[in-house]
Amino acid sequence: MDIVVEFEGEGSGTAELTWGQRDVWDLMRRTGRTMNIGGTVPAAPGETVAHLAELLRFIVSRHQALRTRLVPVDGGPPRQRVHASGAIGLELVEAGPDPEVTAEALRVRYQTRHFDPFGEWPVRMGVVLDGETPTHVVLMYYHVIIDGFGIDAIVRDLAHLGVAAAPVAGVRPLELAALQQEPAALRQSEKALRYWERQLDRVPAVPHPAAADPGHGEPRHWEVVCESPALALAVRAVAARTGLASGPILLAGYAVALARVTGSPTAVVQIVVNNRFRPGFGEAVTSLRQFGLCAIDVGMPFDEIAARAWAATLGAYKHGYFDGTAATRDLEAWSCYLNDRRRGTDETGGEAPTPEAIRAARAAGNLHWGGREDTYDGTFYLHVEDEPGRIVYTMWGDTHRYTPAAIEQCARDLETAVIDAALAPATVDA
Template sequence: MEIVVAFAGDGGGVEELTWGQRDVWDLMRRTGRTMNIGGTVPAAPGETVEHLAALLRFIVSRHQALRTRLVPTGAHTPPRQEVHRSGEIAMELVAAGPDAEVTAEALRVRYQTTHFDPFGEWPVRMGVVVDGERPTHVVLMYYHVLVDGFGIDAIVRDLANLADPSAPVLGVRPLELAARQREPAALRQSEKALRHWERQLDRVPPRPHPEPVDPGLGAPRHWEVVCSSPALALAVRAVAARTGLASGPILLAAYATALARATGIATAAVQIVVSNRFRPGFAEAVTSLRQFGLCVLGTDAPFDEIVARSWAAMLAAFKHGYFDGAAAGRDLEAWSCYLNDRRRGTDDPAGEPPTAEAIRAAQAEGSVRWGVREETYDGTFYLHVEDEPGRIAYTLWGDTHRYAPAVIERCARDLEAVVIEAALTPATVGA
């Protein structure tokens, strides 16, 4: 069953894709992945279907990105975006059945794995699991070309204005941003960023791919290793206390070292996801601003030195992670190891650093298992880091046609082992 929700908002028109939108569009075209983002939340006590319909009307009316459809331009050119001033969107109602949580998860998986029709579908799906007339769960999924994870956070913060729809909408809007990116200042920023990329790529040694590997199982090509480690969280705190640096560069240093061990190449090249939300007017923008920055660092040094190199490389990557990828002189995807740190709060807890005994004891509480396998993914190795209380949770995707499953698993385990070794033995050498 569906409820049709009418919406209307300020602003409309047709523009080119922004740099961030174009990056995600190209990535989805190249890999075939849906890349839909969103999730499930339990319905609040006393929630009603009518209120949820009003909430959907509010967010779509307020935010241009959610009133956008793409406009095809030809087989070999990227589409344009069209923001509509009004329209109608459906909110799906699904009967809870004997287990509302199971029903909600099935709905989330369906929304997650079903490609959006960007030319005929609005870029948000909202489904409500109902027990009779009582909502039990709400599932929301967004089309990633038009909204990124930080854009979803901005939507959630804007719900504070639900009682006052006339409140100003904060942050740059997609049509404005697309026009701004053709201005001289933005083009100079892009050119400067691309020159930085060129300099970094020149530092990368030749990276011949190993002979293709056949796992012999007839399985999809890309395999996921799922890890959860309280010991890693404690070890990161210990290294952070010693180096004075945050967990982000420590994890990048560990990942680079693990990659060097897996590939046999001491200089690691890692593309990191850059939110770009630190730029003026971008923090509250509901759009897709994420792009990649490139970190190139040697791992033939004590771990603390690798961490310092990672910090410097990350700062440069953030600075130069806003650019027109279509203007790149080289194929930036050729350097295909990635890191996406999805955590929102990455500051290490205050207080005394953990003891060696606590770190060793926590090692027994971690877990490593094989997860999902997919035929297409992005890159040779792709590390995602997630929020998890008291632990660092991470997944590592590996291409089994380039590295054997045992090498991929070893790389995932090495990420934890490198930091624990560094916490317990400060003079640890990287690769």
């Protein structure tokens, strides 16, 4: 059952896809993945369907991205069209005997079903009801239109619910599409692409081996999941010694692991760049996420690898805003990715953990196989998640290029590299 929620907002018109939108559109076309983003939250005490319907009306009315549908173009990528008004459904689902199970089933349905970008609004919202009482709210977004940092901006903007006159912060999709056609943005794009070329020119392409049995009858891409309290402590220890943040330390561990599995003296990693640090982009509700390139030499003490990872990260962020359709280099040989999804990490600061504490924490770690999918992006894809008291990461590997054993070892080597560096700083890695 649906409730129809009418909306009306400021701004309408048609424009080209922005650079971030086009990146995700091409990725989805290439892999066939839905890439829908969102999740489930328990309903607040006293929550009502009427209030949730008003919340849906508010976010769609207020944000151009959520009033956007794509327009097909013969022989080319679609364009985006922002509508001034319309109506969207709020789905109501009976909780049944177990509201959490019902909410998870709704989330999976929203997650796995492709959006119709030409006929569906880019947000799905469902409410699980126990009688008339909401127990859970499920929200899912079409990733071409908005990225995870854009969702964060929507959440922050909920402070203006009921204050219709409050101005909307951050660049809007139509404005961004126009800005990216201006000379300053095109110069930025050309500069970024030249940087990518320089980095790749110094890196020898390492042919990926075929797996021992690529026809094993299983889905091609396998996931390894690592839950590691020891890694969280080790990162803090290395951070206390080097003064580096946790991100480049984890990137250094990933670089060591990739170098070991590929045999290359230089690890090439494409990292997710949110681009919200650019002027006017901080509160943007749109898709600004693109990739930045890190080429990191290994075969030296870990602290130096971590310092190089930090410098590479700065370069990647500076040159992670560009028109990907203008790129001339085939990146297939360097398709290893890192998506650090953490917000407000706590792995740094305070006293450095002792070696005894790190060693003791290793016994509490857990590494196991996770999901398997026919399509994914890249040879290796590392995701790092928020978890109190531990670091949780998932590594997807392509079994048509590396054996499952090699993929598992790569995941283990990341953890081992950082822990060994914390316990024996003089160790030379890779």
